[in-house]
Amino acid sequence: MEQVAGDVGSFQVKVRKKARYVNENLCTGCGACAEKCPTMVVDVFNAGLGNRKAIYKYFPQGIPSVFTIDATACRQLGQGKKCGVCAKVCQAGAIDYEQKDTTVELDVGAVVLATGYEVFDPSVIPEYGYDRIANVVTALEFERLLSASGPTAGHLDRPSELALEREIEEAQKELKKLQRQVSQLEEKHGKPSSEIVRQFQSGGLGESEDLRKWALLAQDLSALDGRFQSMTHRKASASAARKLAFIQCVGSRDFRFNRFCSSYCCMHSVKEAMIAHEHDNGVSSSIFCMDLRAVGRGFEEYKLRGGKQANIRYVRGRVAEITEDEAQNPVIWYESTVSRQVVHETFDLVVLATACVPSAGTSDLARLLRLELDENGFFKTDPLAPLNTSRPGVFVCGCAQGPMDIPESVAQASSAAARAAEIVAPARQAVG
Amino acid sequence: MVSNDVLVIGGGIAGIQAALDLAEMGIQVHMVERLPSIGGKMAQLDKTFPTNDCAI
Numbered sequence: 319m320e321q322v323a324g325d326v327g328s329f330q331v332k333v334r335k336k337a338r339y340v341n342e343n344l345c346t347g348c349g350a351c352a353e354k355c356p357t358m359v360v361d362v363f364n365a366g367l368g369n370r371k372a373i374y375k376y377f378p379q380g381i382p383s384v385f386t387i388d389a390t391a392c393r394q395l396g397q398g399k400k401c402g403v404c405a406k407v408c409q410a411g412a413i414d415y416e417q418k419d420t421t422v423e424l425d426v427g428a429v430v431l432a433t434g435y436e437v438f439d440p441s442v443i444p445e446y447g448y449d450r451i452a453n454v455v456t457a458l459e460f461e462r463l464l465s466a467s468g469p470t471a472g473h474l475d476r477p478s479e480l481a482l483e484r485e486i487e488e489a490q491k492e493l494k495k496l497q498r499q500v501s502q503l504e505e506k507h508g509k510p511s512s513e514i515v516r517q518f519q520s521g522g523l524g525e526s527e528d529l530r531k532w533a534l535l536a537q538d539l540s541a542l543d544g545r546f547q548s549m550t551h552r553k554a555s556a557s558a559a560r561k562l563a564f565i566q567c568v569g570s571r572d573f574r575f576n577r578f579c580s581s582y583c584c585m586h587s588v589k590e591a592m593i594a595h596e597h598d599n600g601v602s603s604s605i606f607c608m609d610l611r612a613v614g615r616g617f618e619e620y621k622l623r624g625g626k627q628a629n630i631r632y633v634r635g636r637v638a639e640i641t642e643d644e645a646q647n648p649v650i651w652y653e654s655t656v657s658r659q660v661v662h663e664t665f666d667l668v669v670l671a672t673a674c675v676p677s678a679g680t681s682d683l684a685r686l687l688r689l690e691l692d693e694n695g696f697f698k699t700d701p702l703a704p705l706n707t708s709r710p711g712v713f714v715c716g717c718a719q720g721p722m723d724i725p726e727s728v729a730q731a732s733s734a735a736a737r738a739a740e741i742v743a744p745a746r747q748a749v750g
Numbered sequence: 751m752v753s754n755d756v757l758v759i760g761g762g763i764a765g766i767q768a769a770l771d772l773a774e775m776g777i778q779v780h781m782v783e784r785l786p787s788i789g790g791k792m793a794q795l796d797k798t799f800p801t802n803d804c805a806i
């Protein structure tokens with residue numbers, strides 16, 4: 319949204335419609351373009367745990383069901399190189415590299431803000447090691463690991479193993495390349511590499527640059543091969559994550575970051591622990607919390623059911639630090655409020671229940687619409703009319719107003735719709 | 751002149767619900783979403799509490 323004029327009953331709004339570089343009316347969503355696209359990009363939808371192509375659909379069931387080119391990553395659009403692969407494979411002729419952003423002008427009687435929230439970035443809490451320790455993930459990343467359509471097809475593979483897999487793949491490519499080069503040299507000279515390496519190491523190779531290169535290449539090859547063997551060995555002995563820890567209030571109820579409670583994270587940790595246990599009955603979970611907030615219809619029962627049926631242990635206390643052992647297992651240090659001692663415990667995977675923070679762009683929108691924000695940066699509302707923003711005709715629902723779960727967001731959305739309708743409906747009757 | 755249309759900014763679960771309700775009342779709704787697909791965070795969730803039903 320770029321510009322707003324007018325007032326309740328008639329706001330004139332200018333919206334920039336971003337170019338997809340794909341004609342929405344022609345694209346059938348077949349995906350042939352993405353299959354052939356040579357450019358890999360980190361997949362934001364999968365919380366960075368997988369890759370996608372430069373031409374993509376945000377997620378498989380995404381609506382509208384059309385593809386979009388990520389212009390910054392695309393070779394043709396962003397990198398100034400010749401590519402055009404997607405245009406060649408698209409049978410519908412939908413690709414349009416010339417498409418431009420356009421401006422749409424709207425006249426609306428009321429506005430409903432539903433811009434949601436962002437997940438708190440836990441890397442600002444150094445003691446939890448989120449950006450250092452591979453097997454410490456956010457709850458949203460964990461949702462993607464649990465998902466059958468996610469990067470691991472629902473297997474609880476640890477991120478350290480996923481990284482290992484990628485390393486193995488790369489090493490394999492490099493290995494093939496080196497092997498080819500070395501065997502060409504062996505053929506050319508009619509000698510095994512081992513002989514050359516031996517001569518090289520004993521200093522008896524003489525001045526020949528060619529032979530020296532060969533010896534170095536052969537040495538690289540055997541070093542890489544050793545690394546490759548040990549990586550595949552490690553991979554073979556790796557097992558899925560079974561002992562899980564969940565840490566509550568990461569960035570919430572913490573005076574350094576946000577004072578408020580994010581309200582839904584206690585419940586989503588219970589949920590994630592239950593689903594992990596459904597996938598694999600050997601999974602056990604420890605939820606570290608100051609108190610577990612199960613305020614909502616059926617929530618307390620849900621929590622107890624999780625404890626009984628899904629191997630969940632609730633541990634009272636705030637985690638002080640997460641470290642990592644040699645096997646890349648996260649180790650949690652905390653004070654046991656039962657034994658009154660500082661204890662530590664090793665887990666396969668740690669999930670951080672991160673806070674719900676205002677969505678990026680909230681302050682820009684507030685400026686455009688001339689709205690006030692509350693002390694936490696969400697849209698400010700009237701305590702007695704919780705859908706009203708500081709401006710008549712503009713309503714807010716869902717997490718744009720503050721942390722809340724889905725049932726509450728949906729209830730608010732219906733109310734906000736009704737409030738907006740009150741403004742525009744009389745006009746509708748007058749017209750027709 | 752009062753306009754008959756409503757603008758919904760954000761196509762997560764809240765925006766979708768508001769837009770559907772308005773459309774059902776016969777009101778023309780314009781939805782603005784910054785990402786290529788609607789669905790918001792809920793689309794990234796596997797299943798949801800308290801029922802453990804699949805998300806979107």
Ligand SMILES: Cc1cc2nc3c(=O)[nH]c(=O)nc-3n(C[C@H](O)[C@H](O)[C@H](O)COP(=O)(O)OP(=O)(O)OC[C@H]3O[C@@H](n4cnc5c(N)ncnc54)[C@H](O)[C@@H]3O)c2cc1C
Binds near residue numbers: 679680760762
């Ligand atoms: C890990 C995790 C698990 C959860 N599990 C559950 C659960 O099991 N059950 C439950 O009830 N709740 C759960 N929640 C909470 C749930 O995600 C939220 O309640 C819900 O998604 C809120 O919906 P929303 O539409 O308000 O916001 P969002 O889903 O954030 O949607 C906002 C939309 O607006 C768009 N947008 C933002 N800014 C702009 C802008 N300036 N212009 C245009 N568009 C914009 C965004 O791209 C997005 O599509 C979970 C949350 C997390 C983090």
Ligand code: SF4
Binds near residue numbers: 345347385411413
């Ligand atoms: S752009 Fe063309 S190839 Fe790609 S999904 Fe759409 S129709 Fe298929």
Ligand code: SF4
Binds near residue numbers: 566567570578584
């Ligand atoms: S819902 Fe639970 S985890 Fe989330 S902030 Fe509140 S108490 Fe902490």
